[in-house]
Amino acid sequence: MQDNRIRLHFSIAIFLLFIIPLCSVSAAPDGARLFAMNCAACHGDRGNGGIGIPLSLPDFLGSVTDEFLFQTIRHGRPGRIMPSFRHLSNEQIDAIVSYIRNLTPVKVNLLPEGATGDPEKGRDVFARKCARCHGPLGKGGAGTGVNFTRLHNLPIVAPGLNNPGFLAAASDRIIRTTLLRGRSKTPMLPAAKMGLTIQDVDDVVSYIRSFEKGFQQSKNSATRSIEPTLLTSSKLPFDATVEKIKRAISAQRLRIIRSHSLDDGLVPQGSENKKRQVIFFGNLHQINTLLAIDPRMGLFLPNRITIMEQSDGKVLVAAVNPLRFGQLFNNANLEYTARELHNTYSTILGEITE
Numbered sequence: 001m002q003d004n005r006i007r008l009h010f011s012i013a014i015f016l017l018f019i020i021p022l023c024s025v026s027a028a029p030d031g032a033r034l035f036a037m038n039c040a041a042c043h044g045d046r047g048n049g050g051i052g053i054p055l056s057l058p059d060f061l062g063s064v065t066d067e068f069l070f071q072t073i074r075h076g077r078p079g080r081i082m083p084s085f086r087h088l089s090n091e092q093i094d095a096i097v098s099y100i101r102n103l104t105p106v107k108v109n110l111l112p113e114g115a116t117g118d119p120e121k122g123r124d125v126f127a128r129k130c131a132r133c134h135g136p137l138g139k140g141g142a143g144t145g146v147n148f149t150r151l152h153n154l155p156i157v158a159p160g161l162n163n164p165g166f167l168a169a170a171s172d173r174i175i176r177t178t179l180l181r182g183r184s185k186t187p188m189l190p191a192a193k194m195g196l197t198i199q200d201v202d203d204v205v206s207y208i209r210s211f212e213k214g215f216q217q218s219k220n221s222a223t224r225s226i227e228p229t230l231l232t233s234s235k236l237p238f239d240a241t242v243e244k245i246k247r248a249i250s251a252q253r254l255r256i257i258r259s260h261s262l263d264d265g266l267v268p269q270g271s272e273n274k275k276r277q278v279i280f281f282g283n284l285h286q287i288n289t290l291l292a293i294d295p296r297m298g299l300f301l302p303n304r305i306t307i308m309e310q311s312d313g314k315v316l317v318a319a320v321n322p323l324r325f326g327q328l329f330n331n332a333n334l335e336y337t338a339r340e341l342h343n344t345y346s347t348i349l350g351e352i353t354e
């Protein structure tokens with residue numbers, strides 16, 4: 001009798017031992033964890049906003065569908081700070097969406113479809129009532145909202161509306177609902193408070209939708225991809241190239257921070273390849289500017305140029321192309337500084353180019 005009970009307990013224990021791990025393997029992805037890992041740095045721990053706009057406000061959550069949230073996460077907002085999350089699975093994104101939903105449980109309540117508006121009239125309404133925050137062409141608020149020193153009670157940066165990510169995610173009903181209801185606790189007022197009629201709202205919705213027509217054209221002209229590295233072969237021998245580049249860096253009033261063999265620390269001391277040098281340089285102001293725009297720029301800072309002698313004696317000089325930074329990080333705000341940096345690199349590399 002006693003024996004049987006023990007055997008029964010034993011089999012239950014064995015059963016659980018196998019079943020529990022199986023359950024946790026097949027369990028849904030953990031939305032809270034995924035949010036903490038991918039979103040909290042910008043949107044705040046509980047979605048209360050920061051660099052990214054707040055996600056927990058009732059007016060926001062009541063005016064957007066799960067599909068909107070899903071597509072926004074998947075596509076991001078190209079050219080804005082909001083990245084796209086192409087590496088997450090559908091299940092992972094669904095888990096994040098549920099997590100956001102639970103931040104503030106409110107019922108999604110979209111207002112009905114409006115009448116077809118007149119985009120030309122909408123353009124006028126937009127210029128008068130929206131452009132000062134959302135930008136003249138709806139490209140989004142100026143500044144970046146990405147300044148870590150920005151206080152939480154300062155106005156939230158107005159999102160880009162002339163944006164493929166936004167328009168792929170938002171239906172006309174969502175845009176209309178957002179306009180009519182506004183988003184209380186943010187600078188986005190309800191249409192009535194901005195002095196808009198229902199007709200104005202429908203016109204401006206058609207105008208915002210009309211931005212989509214511009215995307216195909218700009219896509220075609222922007223497909224020329226930017227080279228990831230600036231690579232040039234030097235007209236000088238190795239040592240002379242290193243010296244010339246150092247002088248060119250100083251001539252740009254940039255400081256050389258350090259320079260050493262490329263394999264320093266990777267191979268035993270003394271056996272480094274002396275014909276592969278990397279020079280680190282920059283200035284503090286520029287570094288701080290770039291980090292403020294996007295902290296991930298830290299990966300590429302300080303600036304560096306690599307000089308390598310190949311087996312055929314040719315000397316190659318390489319740098320990461322700064323013009324790629326904006327693309328890598330999906331951040332149009334890096335464009336200006338990246339262009340400046342690109343000019344600097346071009347001048348320096350120009351000194352030794354064949």
Ligand code: HEC
Pocket residue numbers: 053054060125126129130131132133134155156157158159160161166175178179183186187188189194196204
């Ligand atoms: C005073 C500045 C200001 C004005 C004026 C303004 N907005 Fe906004 N708008 C914002 C801000 C800030 C947000 C983001 C609110 C948030 O945090 O949820 C926003 C959000 C939106 C959204 C939602 C975008 C998204 O990504 O979900 C739409 C659509 C929108 N505004 C359209 C308009 C239109 C159309 C007008 C003119 C009729 C207008 N706004 C006027 C500041 C403004």
Ligand code: HEC
Pocket residue numbers: 035038039040041042043051052053055060069072073077080081082083085096140145157158159160161
């Ligand atoms: C690097 C900062 C950053 C990260 C990381 C980030 N976001 Fe954003 N997000 C933003 C910014 C900034 C905006 C406003 C877009 C604009 O300015 O046009 C935004 C917009 C959004 C919107 C649209 C809000 C609205 O009003 O329509 C949603 C939804 C969103 N983010 C969700 C997420 C989720 C979920 C994650 C993680 C999977 C995430 N974001 C990660 C910065 C970020």
